[in-house]
Amino acid sequence: MGDLLVTAVGAVDVIAQNVAGQVDPHPFVTFLHDTPIGAWVRASSWAFPFLESMHFLGMTLLIGIVGAIDLRVLGFARAVPLAPLHRLLPLAFVGFGINVITGIFFVCHNPASYLFNIAFRIKMLLILIAGLNALWFRLGVFLDIEAWGPGIEASRLAKVISALSILIWIAVITAGRYIGFT
Amino acid sequence: MHSVLLTIQNSSFAFWLSQGAYPIILTIHSVGLALLVGLLFVIDLRVLGLGRGMPVASLRRFMKVVWLGFWANAISGTLLFCISPLKFLDSTTFRFKLSFIFVGLVIAWVLNSSLLKVGDEYAPISNPTVRQRALAALSIACWVSAIVAGRLLAYTTFADIGIGE
Numbered sequence: 001m002g003d004l005l006v007t008a009v010g011a012v013d014v015i016a017q018n019v020a021g022q023v024d025p026h027p028f029v030t031f032l033h034d035t036p037i038g039a040w041v042r043a044s045s046w047a048f049p050f051l052e053s054m055h056f057l058g059m060t061l062l063i064g065i066v067g068a069i070d071l072r073v074l075g076f077a078r079a080v081p082l083a084p085l086h087r088l089l090p091l092a093f094v095g096f097g098i099n100v101i102t103g104i105f106f107v108c109h110n111p112a113s114y115l116f117n118i119a120f121r122i123k124m125l126l127i128l129i130a131g132l133n134a135l136w137f138r139l140g141v142f143l144d145i146e147a148w149g150p151g152i153e154a155s156r157l158a159k160v161i162s163a164l165s166i167l168i169w170i171a172v173i174t175a176g177r178y179i180g181f182t
Numbered sequence: 183m184h185s186v187l188l189t190i191q192n193s194s195f196a197f198w199l200s201q202g203a204y205p206i207i208l209t210i211h212s213v214g215l216a217l218l219v220g221l222l223f224v225i226d227l228r229v230l231g232l233g234r235g236m237p238v239a240s241l242r243r244f245m246k247v248v249w250l251g252f253w254a255n256a257i258s259g260t261l262l263f264c265i266s267p268l269k270f271l272d273s274t275t276f277r278f279k280l281s282f283i284f285v286g287l288v289i290a291w292v293l294n295s296s297l298l299k300v301g302d303e304y305a306p307i308s309n310p311t312v313r314q315r316a317l318a319a320l321s322i323a324c325w326v327s328a329i330v331a332g333r334l335l336a337y338t339t340f341a342d343i344g345i346g347e
């Protein structure tokens with residue numbers, strides 16, 4: 001991760017010079033661009049709409065399940081016992097996995113248009129924050145899952161984390177939608 | 183009808199929609215999608231037998247958020263439509279998308295009134311019938327198709343006016 005950041009930051013400088021027509025693209029950009037994945041997405045007229053459809057499906061699965069858990073913790077649909085709802089979480093990870101894979105395809109298709117895009121960078125940062133927030137929930141307040149039966153009210157801290165989760169995921173969607181416009 | 187749509191398409195309102203407001207409306211449409219379809223997926227999966235420990239009736243309050251997502255998307259969708267109404271009406275993909283949404287909504291309404299709204303929220307688990315499970319599977323298929331059709335619309339409808347991905 002650290003290496004990647006250094007590479008990315010280094011690449012920004014290279015691109016800045018590139019605008020002035022001085023040097024070639026950063027090797028990392030060239031590497032991603034020249035992967036078979038990138039070549040396939042650029043060559044196929046169906047690849048991009050197909051990948052985008054999968055990306056939206058993954059998003060819906062991920063945010064639908066995480067959002068349902070968050071809403072329950074916030075006190076909405078309090079009759080829902082959290083343990084069985086939480087057992088749907090592997091499907092949310094399936095959604096996330098689909099989106100990481102399709103996301104890599106998007107980036108390889110035109111690396112420079114993503115890696116130097118401020119909306120893309122904010123989106124990646126927000127996903128990282130959403131992950132840490134979920135980890136905080138799981139390790140900090142959601143230790144005894146079976147105890148969260150029907151009608152049980154969550155602690156204030158659990159509610160704050162869940163409210164943050166919803167807001168962060170909405171921000172992720174927003175940043176994602178702005179990638180094409182920045 | 184045609185002249186009304188043409189007037190909309192050529193209005194400064196449609197121009198404003200296609201410029202600065204466009205990414206904002208798209209964002210609302212995407213968040214609405216996550217709420218509407220995401221929570222319906224959770225309900226459909228439970229009807230199909232996943233997360234069995236949850237009483238089906240305990241999920242009924244999620245339907246309020248589902249309808250919120252629906253109205254967010256009906257409104258944002260109408261605004262997107264106004265950018266280029268003639269092209270949308272002419273698009274087979276658009277007709278498919280609306281049909282999938284219509285069937286998906288009817289199923290949501292049927293499952294809500296025949297299953298989720300029946301009995302006490304805290305009542306022990308009642309098992310959905312085979313017919314209800316079939317409807318839940320059809321619901322997932324409809325919403326997946328609606329999403330795919332919606333994605334394709336960005337290419338068939340907006341590609342030549344330079345909007346979209």
